[in-house]
Amino acid sequence: MPNDLLSLAERLGQHLLGSGHSLALAESCTGGWIAQSVTEIAGSSAWFDRGFVTYSNAAKIAMLGVRESTLRQYGAVSLQIAAEMAAGALAHSEADIALAVTGIAGPGGGTAEKPVGLVFIAWQRRGRPGRCIERHFAGDRHAVRLQTVRTALRCLLDEYGQADISDGGGG
Secondary structure (H helix, E strand, C coil), X not given: CCHHHHHHHHHHHHHHHHHCCCEEEEECCCCCHHHHXXXXXXXXXXXXXXXXXXXXXXXXXXXXXXXXXXXXXXXXXXXXXXXXXXXXXXXXXXXXXXXXXXXXXXXXXXXXXXXXXXXXXXXXXXXXXXXXXXXXXXXXXXXXXXXXXXXXXXXXXXXXXXXXXXXXXXX
């Protein structure tokens, strides 16, 4: 496990623990790597509720309540699906904050419209609108997945790590 991922996960955990909030994850292209990063931190059970690895469309539908119509219209790698995954992780957990990722890690699966390295990262706090970003990462499958994990953890820290989550976080 890269040291910077452990550092990011530890800092996120400190913020969540300090505010009494917990996290749920919905991962596709990272296959549970974000969950692995946060559970490397001793005591993470105090702030990490659960993770969903929903690699297939059927899993996204069954476990997170992603709508088939959204999948048909936008595809599994889309801003809309990432947002539905984050909302679904909240709906199917006890967590206060959810983080979701979907993307094309490669080496195959890319198209001209959705190339290898395209990733969507979404996060949402219970009772508030979610946020989603699009990123294009370079490199092989491992590099794309690593950059996704790193960026996803940083997004949560940027959003919630600057202020106490209970008073609205950083956004």
